[in-house]
Amino acid sequence: xxxxxxxxxxxxxxxxxxxxxxxxxxxxxxxxxxxxxxxxxxxxxxxxxxxxxxxxxxxxxxxxxxxxxxxxxxxxxxxxxxxxxxxxxxxxxxxxxxxxxxxxxxxxxxxxxxxxxxxxxxxxxxxxxxxxxxxxxxxxxxxxxxxxxxxxxxxxxxxxxxxxxxxxxxxxxxxxxxxxxxxxxxxxxxxxxxxxxxxxxxxxxxxxxxxxxxxxxxxxxxxxxxxxxxxxxxxxxxxxxxxxxxxxxxxxxxxxxxxxxxxxxxxxxxxxxxxxxxxxxxxxxxxxxxxxxx
Amino acid sequence: xxxxxxxxxxxxxxxxxxxxxxxxxxxxxxxxxxxxxxxxxxxxxxxxxxxxxxxxxxxxxxxxxxxxxxxxxxxxxxxxxxxxxxxxxxxxxxxxxxxxxxxxxxxxxxxxxxxxxxxxxxxxxxxxxxxxxxxxxxxxxxxxxxxxxxxxxxxxxxxxxxxxxxxxxxxxxxxxxxxxxxxxxxxxxxxxxxxxxxxxxxxxxxxxxxxxxxxxxxxxxxxxxxxxxxxxxxxxxxxxxxxxxxxxxxxxxxxxxxxxxxxxxxxxxxxxxxxxxxxxxxxxxxxxxxxx
Amino acid sequence: xxxxxxxxxxxxxxxxxxxxxxxxxxxxxxxxxxxxxxxxxxxxxxxxxxxxxxxxxxxxxxxxxxxxxxxxxxxxxxxxxxxxxxxxxxxxxxxxxxxxxxxxxxxxxxxxxxxxxxxxxxxxxxxxxxxxxxxxxxxxxxxxxxxxxxxxxxxxxxxxxxxxxxxxxxxxxxxxxxxxxxxxxxxxxxxxxxxxxxxxxxxxxxxxxxxxxxxxxxxxxxxxxxxxxxxxxxxxxxxxxxxxxxxxxxxxxxxxxxxxxxxxxxxxxxxxxxxxxxxxxxxxxxxxxxxxxxxxxxxxxxxxxxxxxxxxxxxxxxxxxxxxxxxxxxxxxxxxxxxxxxxxxxxxxxxxxxxxxx
Numbered sequence: 001x002x003x004x005x006x007x008x009x010x011x012x013x014x015x016x017x018x019x020x021x022x023x024x025x026x027x028x029x030x031x032x033x034x035x036x037x038x039x040x041x042x043x044x045x046x047x048x049x050x051x052x053x054x055x056x057x058x059x060x061x062x063x064x065x066x067x068x069x070x071x072x073x074x075x076x077x078x079x080x081x082x083x084x085x086x087x088x089x090x091x092x093x094x095x096x097x098x099x100x101x102x103x104x105x106x107x108x109x110x111x112x113x114x115x116x117x118x119x120x121x122x123x124x125x126x127x128x129x130x131x132x133x134x135x136x137x138x139x140x141x142x143x144x145x146x147x148x149x150x151x152x153x154x155x156x157x158x159x160x161x162x163x164x165x166x167x168x169x170x171x172x173x174x175x176x177x178x179x180x181x182x183x184x185x186x187x188x189x190x191x192x193x194x195x196x197x198x199x200x201x202x203x204x205x206x207x208x209x210x211x212x213x214x215x216x217x218x219x220x221x222x223x224x225x226x227x228x229x230x231x232x233x234x235x236x237x238x239x240x241x242x243x244x245x246x247x248x249x250x251x252x253x254x255x256x257x258x259x260x261x262x263x264x265x266x267x268x269x270x271x272x273x274x275x276x277x278x279x280x281x282x283x284x285x286x287x288x289x290x291x292x293x294x
Numbered sequence: 295x296x297x298x299x300x301x302x303x304x305x306x307x308x309x310x311x312x313x314x315x316x317x318x319x320x321x322x323x324x325x326x327x328x329x330x331x332x333x334x335x336x337x338x339x340x341x342x343x344x345x346x347x348x349x350x351x352x353x354x355x356x357x358x359x360x361x362x363x364x365x366x367x368x369x370x371x372x373x374x375x376x377x378x379x380x381x382x383x384x385x386x387x388x389x390x391x392x393x394x395x396x397x398x399x400x401x402x403x404x405x406x407x408x409x410x411x412x413x414x415x416x417x418x419x420x421x422x423x424x425x426x427x428x429x430x431x432x433x434x435x436x437x438x439x440x441x442x443x444x445x446x447x448x449x450x451x452x453x454x455x456x457x458x459x460x461x462x463x464x465x466x467x468x469x470x471x472x473x474x475x476x477x478x479x480x481x482x483x484x485x486x487x488x489x490x491x492x493x494x495x496x497x498x499x500x501x502x503x504x505x506x507x508x509x510x511x512x513x514x515x516x517x518x519x520x521x522x523x524x525x526x527x528x529x530x531x532x533x534x535x536x537x538x539x540x541x542x543x544x545x546x547x548x549x550x551x552x553x554x555x556x557x558x559x560x561x562x563x564x565x566x567x568x569x570x571x572x573x574x575x576x577x578x579x580x581x582x583x584x585x586x
Numbered sequence: 587x588x589x590x591x592x593x594x595x596x597x598x599x600x601x602x603x604x605x606x607x608x609x610x611x612x613x614x615x616x617x618x619x620x621x622x623x624x625x626x627x628x629x630x631x632x633x634x635x636x637x638x639x640x641x642x643x644x645x646x647x648x649x650x651x652x653x654x655x656x657x658x659x660x661x662x663x664x665x666x667x668x669x670x671x672x673x674x675x676x677x678x679x680x681x682x683x684x685x686x687x688x689x690x691x692x693x694x695x696x697x698x699x700x701x702x703x704x705x706x707x708x709x710x711x712x713x714x715x716x717x718x719x720x721x722x723x724x725x726x727x728x729x730x731x732x733x734x735x736x737x738x739x740x741x742x743x744x745x746x747x748x749x750x751x752x753x754x755x756x757x758x759x760x761x762x763x764x765x766x767x768x769x770x771x772x773x774x775x776x777x778x779x780x781x782x783x784x785x786x787x788x789x790x791x792x793x794x795x796x797x798x799x800x801x802x803x804x805x806x807x808x809x810x811x812x813x814x815x816x817x818x819x820x821x822x823x824x825x826x827x828x829x830x831x832x833x834x835x836x837x838x839x840x841x842x843x844x845x846x847x848x849x850x851x852x853x854x855x856x857x858x859x860x861x862x863x864x865x866x867x868x869x870x871x872x873x874x875x876x877x878x879x880x881x882x883x884x885x886x887x888x889x890x891x892x893x894x895x896x897x898x899x900x901x902x903x904x905x906x907x908x909x910x911x912x913x914x915x916x917x918x919x920x921x922x923x924x925x926x927x928x929x930x931x932x933x934x935x936x937x938x939x940x941x942x943x944x
Contacts, residue, residue, distance in 0.1 A: 005476040005638070006411050007489040016406035017418050019399040020459055027456040028425045031436030038436075092322045095315040102316075108574060109323045114581075115566035117518035117536045123543065123559055124329035127336060133552060135332065138347045166326070171581075178582050227431035231520035235540040249431050249521070256435035257525060265435045272432040280427040477671035480638050485685035485732075486659035495684070499675040 032273065038266035057267035066243065067251070067268075074226070074247040077161060081229070082221035085165040086214065089172030094202060096173075097180040107177070114170040119231030121167035122160070126236060129159060149237065153244030156237045160245050163236060164229045171224075172217050179213035180206065219283040223276065248272055330563075336556035337361070344552035360557040375542055375554070378561050381535040385517055386565070388453045388534055392516030393509050395458035401501065404467030405493055409479075426461035430522050438525050452526045453534075457519065463508055466583055470504050471497070507580030510573045514566045535562040588649030588662070588739035589614050590635065590772055596643035597630055597796075604630055606796040607644065612740075613788075615770040621783040622793035623819070629744055631793070632776045636742050637661050649739045659688075664733035668745040670725045672717040672732075678704075679713040682731045696735075703731040706765065723754045730765065741766075743775040747782065759785060780820050784808070792816050810932075814939035817864045817932060823895060823907045825932070826870075830863035832856045839863055839931065843901040850929040853942075861942065862934040867895065867909035869930035872916075873923045882906055884920040889913060898922065 039057050041050040061067045096106045113121070131137040131148040140147035149159040183206060191201050207214075230249045233239060239246035239254065246254070252272065256265030336344050339354035364378045406412075407419050430437065437456055446452030474497070482492045523534045533541070539562055542555045570577050590612040597605035605627045612618045620628040633639040635646050637658035646653050653661045664685075672681050679700055686696045704710045707727040717725055726746060733741055746762070747755045763786055766773055777783055783790050784804040792799045792807060792815075800812035811817035817825045831840045836854035838846045839861065847863075882898035896908040896916065908924055916922055933942040 003408060003472060003474075003476060003479075005479045007409055007492070009410060009489055010412070012489055013406040013410035013412045013415070016402040016410075020403040020422060020464065021418060023399065023455060023459040024421055024425055027437055027440060028428055028433070028459060029421065031433050031440050032428060034439070035433060035436040088322070092319060095319050098315055100312075100315050106319045106323065108571065110319075110326065111574070111578075112567050112570050113326050114577075115514050115570040116563060117520060117566075119520050119536050119540055120518075120559060120562055123539055123555075124333055126543070127332050127556065127559075128329055133344055133347050133349070135347070135349060170326075174578060174581055178578075223429070227429045228520075230431060231518075231536070231540075234520070234524070235543070249434075252432075252435060253521065257438075269433060269435055273428055276429065276432050277427045475669060475671065477667040477669055478673070480636075480658075481665070481667060481671035481673075481732075482684075483638065484636060484658045484663065484665050486688040487684075491688065496673055496675075502675075 035266045035269045035273070039270040057264065058271070061264060061267050061271075069243060070246050070248060070251050073157070073243075073245065077157065077164075077229075077245075077247055078222045078225035080161045081164045081168060081225040082218055084161065085168035085221060086172050086176075086217055088165070089169045089217075090176050090210075090214075092169070093173050093176035093180055094206070097177055110173055111170045113167055114174070116167055117231055118164060118167055118228050119235040122163045122232040122235040125159065125163040125166065151241055153241055156241060156245045160229070160232050160236055164225060164232045167232075168221060168224055172221065175213055175217055176210065179210050183209050216283065219279055223279055226272075226276070226279075248275075333556050333559050336552060337560050339553060341551050341553045344556070345549060356553060357557075360553045361561075364554045364557040364561070375551075375558075376530045376533045376538055378535065378538075378558050380531065381533050381538040381558075382561065382565075384450075384453075384532060385534040385536065385562075387450050388519065388523065389513050389516035389565075391450060391454035392457050392519070393512035395454060396460040396463050396512050397505055397508055399458060400460045400463035401467050401498075401505070404464045404471055405497065407464075408468050408471035409489070422459070422461050422464050424461075425459050426465075430457055434521060434525065441526055447526050448529045448532050453519075453523055453532075454516075457516070457522060460512075463512070466504065466508065467501065469583075470501065474500065503576070503579070504583070506573070507576040507583060509580075510569055510577040511580040513569055517566045538562075588772055589647075590649075590740050590774065591647040592631070592635070592644070593647065594644035595631065595634060595641060595646060597627070597634060597639065598642045604796050605634075605642075608791075608793075608798050610791055610798070610801055612772055612774065615772055617766050617773045617775065617786055617788045619783040619787035619790045620774065620776045620793060621780065621787075621790050621819075622778065622799075624778060626793040627796040628776045628778075628793045632742055632744055632774055635661075635740075635774060636663055636665050662739040663742055664736045664738040664740075665742040665744065666726075666729045666733050666746045668748050670717070670729045670749075672725060672728055674717055677714050677716060678709060678720070678728050678731075681717065681728055682735050685732065685736050699735045699737070700731070703734040706734065706768070707731050722750050723758060726750065726758055727761075730762070734765075734769070739772065741771050741773040741775075743773065743777075745776055745778070747777070747779070755782075762786060780822065784820075792819060794819075810941065811864070812941050814862060814864070814934045817934070821866055821868075823867050823909060825864045825866050826906050827934075828863045828865070828900075828904055828906075829936075830861055832859045832861060834858055839933070841900070842904060847926060847931060848928075849931065853933075856942070860936050862936055862939070864932035864934060865926045865930060867907040869927045870906075870908045870924045871927060872908075872910070873925040881921045882908070882924050884916050884918055884922060887914045887916065887918060896922070898924075 040052060040054060042053050042056065043050045092110060096103050096110070116124075126134065128134045129137040129147075129149065131141055131150070137147055146152075147155060149155040187209070188201055188205060191205050196204060226247070227249060229247070230253065233245050233247060233250050237245045239250045248268065249272070252265050252268045255261045255268065332349070335351065335353055336349055337360055338357040339349060340356050343349060343354070366377050366379055368374050368377050403418075403422060407415060441447060441452050441456055444452075446455070478496065479492065482496055487495060518536060519534070520536055523537050527533060527537070535558065539555060539558055542558065543550060592608055592610050592612075594607050594609055595605060596603065596607050608631060610618070620631060622628045630639055634641050635648075637653065637656060641654050648661055648663065673684065676684065682700045682703060683696045686699065691699075700713070701710075704713055707730060709724070709727055709731060712720060712724060712728075717728065720728065726749075729746070743762075747758050750758060759782055766786075775782075775786060787804050789801060790804055790807050791801045794815045800807055800816045802810075802812075807816060807820055811820060811825075814827060818827065829842060832838075832853055833840050833846060834857050836849075836852045836857045838848045840846050841863070882900060884896055884898050886897040888895040888897070892911065894910045894912065894914040896910065896914070898906045898908060900906050906924075908922075934940065935942060
């Protein structure tokens with residue numbers, strides 16, 4: 001936990017910590033506790049008095065069918081993004097890890113999308129799938145398929161899932177590749193000598209050995225889908241049509257910023273924090289079991 | 295074809311199988327490159343061509359017009375925008391402040407936690423640690439209130455400072471500091487170095503690669519911020535480029551200045567993509583290390 | 587140039603006492619080796635002199651100054667570490683110069699001191715290199731250079747040769763010896779290697795479980811080990827230790843098998859006293875006459891070329907090591923009559939393990 005050799009100094013460590021602690025207190029701890037406080041109070045119309053109401057705000061939002069719908073959409077959206085981006089990344093990483101010519105080039109050509117903002121990735125997809133200006137969007141319509149993600153809720157959800165996954169593939173690719181490279185060659189060679197073909201080797205040896213990476217990425221991708229994809233949705237659909245692509249974060253933004261309803265948004269913020277804390281705790285519970293990247 | 299032929303390592307069948315990985319990887323690369331290509335092409339045509347949905351697959355002749363207009367002018371054909379040069383400046387200031395700020399305060403606190411023993415050490419450590427669990431998105435409304443109360447709306451400070459606490463970077467530096475041999479610290483003590491001299495003369499130079507690696511991922515993190523700048527900037531002069539693009543697009547009408555939007559998008563992508571491509575080694579190290 | 591005095595120095599970690607009161611005065615220019623097995627407290631003692639560990643009790647005095655409460659940098663000492671502890675991002679020159687720069691020594695002086703040290707250590711060609719570009723032996727020399735340029739009151743060495751391979755270790759050992767002879771700086775040297783201790787030391791302090799078992803010149807420690815521990819620790823292969831009894835007349839000592847060995851000096855007062863009898867393997871010889879000696883059954887013969895080590899067993903089953911010079915003259919299964927050389931017997935108290943003085 002700590003090194004044996006240390007410096008003796010009474011004041012200095014506090015000075016060194018001061019900036020980080022100040023930022024944490026002012027912009028993390030204080031607002032988070034504010035949110036918790038507000039989530040169990042109701043303010044009167046003038047904001048003069050507030051009354052302690054236990055979990056009333058929570059029961060209110062959780063019994064709101066709209067909010068439950070948002071929860072469902074968030075779950076579908078996050079899981080789809082995680083599974084889709086991981087599946088594609090694993091396929092590409094497994095191929096790029098094999099000893100083929102130009103593996104390094106493929107690697108470079110596959111990792112750069114990490115640099116794109118989710119909102120920018122969404123905009124790129126719009127350039128292609130917009131039913132009026134996008135080439136593929138127009139092509140779908142020309143083929144007789146009625147494509148307009150701005151009007152059709154399912155199409156909108158598909159669109160944001162694809163755009164969000166597209167951007168996340170490169171991140172997963174980097175980690176899968178690192179995980180694959182950490183698997184000892186001798187294990188695979190032993191399986192080869194035992195007579196397992198490449199596909200069988202992958203599913204019986206490689207994939208189980210990658211499971212720590214897979215699990216880690218599942219959590220990271222869920223967190224990504226929860227938080228960072230706000231930009232994707234804001235750029236593409238604004239949560240619409242209707243509420244077809246409204247995720248939890250987007251709804252907090254809508255209620256808190258656009259509709260200025262602080263009570264409801266505080267309870268939502270607290271719920272979000274709880275979900276995030278659960279997710280990161282799971283991640284850290286399993287952190288020791290993760291593969292060691294060389 | 296006989297069995298002997300298909301079994302041979304150089305047979306036609308075998309060669310086709312060898313091609314499969316390449317084909318799949320090339321398809322993958324194309325899926326990632328295609329939208330970029332379309333955007334690049336689009337940024338060289340006029341708005342009407344794009345708006346009609348008849349964008350060709352080859353470059354047009356409007357590149358210079360589009361880019362120079364987007365770069366410096368605040369008016370398109372159909373609406374007014376913040377010039378790209380201003381938005382790029384804002385994004386650059388935000389990304390650099392976040393990256394440098396995170397690294398600076400994290401390396402200092404990691405130094406305190408790893409090299410000193412003092413009351414409340416673990417309290418501070420855990421306090422920093424829990425920030426890992428609360429990304430800005432989930433505490434956006436209460437944090438916004440604090441920033442508004444402090445009068446930091448529409449300022450670079452408001453854009454960057456609330457985002458510079460970093461448990462990830464602190465943990466990474468602490469991890470690295472714990473690998474520094476005790477004898478090196480003792481040798482420095484005997485040479486007469488105090489804690490500050492040790493920090494600047496020994497620890498900081500030794501952390502160079504870690505700093506470079508973190509810089510790459512934190513710069514991208516900062517550059518790509520969306521929800522936070524959307525909230526804390528109202529004035530057009532403070533707009534970052536990522537926000538600027540979606541504002542230009544609005545609801546995605548066909549009648550937009552698509553040529554300018556696409557040129558702006560290209561310029562918005564260039565800095566972070568360049569950082570990733572040119573600092574690939576550090577970028578991968580930073581990414582993989584900081585998630586350990 | 588200075589003396590280093592260690593006065594009843596103690597170290598406790600909570601209730602555990604790691605150093606139980608060590609006393610020694612190291613003369614100006616003396617080379618003292620702290621020798622003992624790992625965990626005996628020798629490194630802790632050195633680190634207390636350096637100021638890297640706090641001192642629980644007693645005093646450390648360097649050059650007449652009590653340094654208990656001084657920082658390492660103010661103690662006028664330099665230290666060479668086992669893993670070299672070179673600054674990896676600095677050149678050889680900067681590694682050596684760093685301590686001088688911090689002390690504000692002026693530039694010309696730094697350059698001349700580093701140049702001088704580099705010349706002594708034959709590092710002149712490597713001054714611009716990084717530690718990672720040097721071999722183990724060169725790194726060790728840089729670590730010594732860093733100590734030399736400081737011109738300190740005392741050198742502290744913490745197992746400086748342990749990370750080197752056997753051949754290099756021998757070579758560096760000789761270099762350290764030469765260096766110390768040339769510079770004449772008071773030195774404290776921690777090692778668990780008895781060969782280093784024997785070859786380098788003016789005096790050896792043998793430590794075990796936080797106490798000084800013996801302080802003496804290398805030959806004293808070898809010839810007159812003060813305790814069973816020292817007897818077993820110094821010498822290779824280790825000393826044979828047998829249960830024996832002083833005979834009723836006090837003229838000799840009776841072996842378990844019944845053989846009687848004459849004592850160089852009679853001990854009439856100790857008649858019939860049980861003792862531990864120590865005999866070094868190299869002090870046993872095959873007795874051609876076969877008289878008054880126990881027959882030893884040869885179990886294993888190791889021919890080392892210059893020497894031969896015989897693993898034998900006495901009639902009562904006790905193992906006995908014999909070291910002879912030259913090639914083996916016996917084989918497994920032989921029975922040998924062996925006898926100690928005159929005056930080569932060491933007697934120790936069975937309870938305390940302390941030497942029974944003549």
